[in-house]
Amino acid sequence: MLAFSTSAAASGSAAGSQVRVAARVAPCDSAWNGATPYVSGNKVSYRGINYTAAYWTQGNYPASSSGSADSAQPWIAGTACRVAKVAAAASDHDANFSPATLQFLKTNTGLDGEQWDNIMKLVNKPEQDSLDWTKFYGYCEPLGDKRGYTIGIFGATTGGPNDTGPDGPALFKEYDAASGAAKPSIAGGLTRAGVHGSMQGSILNITDSTTVFCGKIGGLQNNAAWREAMWHTFYNVYIKYSLQQARQRGFSSALTIGSFVDTALNQGADGDSGSLEGVLAKSGSSTNEKTFMTSFYAQRTKVVDTNEYNQPPNGKNRVKQWSSLLGLGETDLKDADAAVIKVTNWTLK
Structure with missing residues (x-):
């Protein structure tokens, strides 16, 4: 007990000292913004x-x-200065997810709402020319x-001659499950969405007109079950595989995971030389994360x-976003709002 008391007293003294030191550190000035011009002083x-x-x-870090x-x-x-309102900044990012989605992502990926919000901004820029990715849960084209058709925040497809392994069917089944179905099915999800269609092999054939189908999908923009289904499908089809590829190489940064997810989403997770699997195979075997990612x-x-x-040069800009962040050292995608805005400041063709 004496040893414990002595230790506790020492700890308390150290903690008190740290508090006093922190109190003497000046508050931070307004955060630097890469888009803002600054003058002397x-x-x-x-x-x-x-x-x-x-x-x-302007724009100089x-x-x-x-x-x-x-x-x-x-x-x-x-x-050095004392950063204020960190919790408020984090909550701004977290507000883009439901509590259930935040917990699901944290549990399954180890990344938090701020990191996933930034990943999604980088994913959405070359898809929709916008950083406001949350507006696209009801996207349909x-x-x-x-x-x-392509639908939702990650562009799930219904399939066709050039896409015989679409992820749209899985999304509708997940929607049925998230809506409470005891035995989830693709047909059940279609019914809940008010959509008419059926599976033809692996392809989901939509029989509604484009106006009707996309109108129904647009109507799901704020549907909680649809949003949860979107994230579960995204994880199962793209994120899980990307995580596995990062972790088996000993990499865990948000930037690397996001880069792999974006590649899998845009070029396919596995398959030919252009897929994530194919690009990884050509990237060497360095165990140094920066060297490998370069x-x-x-x-x-x-x-x-x-x-x-x-369409050129969209693809190269899509990659440059991520590589530029690597060069800036923004690998954890935390406190990176200004950096994300800077690297996405390009024109979509």
Whole structure:
């Protein structure tokens, strides 16, 4: 008991000291924004450090473009600061998911709402030219490349001659399950959505007109069961495999996982040389995550603009988003709002 009491007293003393030190640290200035122009004397903060602008600057990261007042760098580095409202920032990201989805993602991927929100922004930019991915749960459009319809936040397809392994059927079955069906089925999900169609082999043949079908899908935009089904299908078809590929190489960063998911989504999880499996096979065997991912992005860049689902230069920009974040050291996708905006500042053709 004496040993415990002594330890507790020492711990309490140390904790009190830490609190006093924290109290002396100045609050952080307004967070740096890559899209904002700054003039001499403007003050910002970035990752727990305050900075002062030496002269007009825009888009220059304070951490990598700073020095003393006579360094000729655009930013003058200051002292460490106390970051405020971290919880509020995290809750802003979390608000894009239901509590059930947040728990599902955390349990199955180890990543939180902020990380998945940023991943989805990067996924959605080359798909919809928007960072507001949550508007697309009810997205629906007929594809002109014989893959049927594309629907939802990850573009599930109903299938066709150029897509004989569509994920749309699984989505409707998950919707039936999320809606409480004892024995979920594709037909049950279609009925719940008010959609008419049937399976022809592995293809989901929709018999409604485009106007009717897409109208029904659009009506599910705010349906809680549809949203849960969307994430469960996304995980089962693309995320789970991508996680396995990252983890078996010893990689666990949000950037790597997101990069693999985006590749699987855009080019297929496994199969030919252009799929995630194929690109991984050509990326070497380095156990250093940055080295491997640098090679991975280089290999993927060779594929994307030749992929029929991308129109140059959309594919290369799609890869560049992720590789640019790697170069900036934003591998955990935390406190990365400004960086995500910066790397997605390109025009979709």
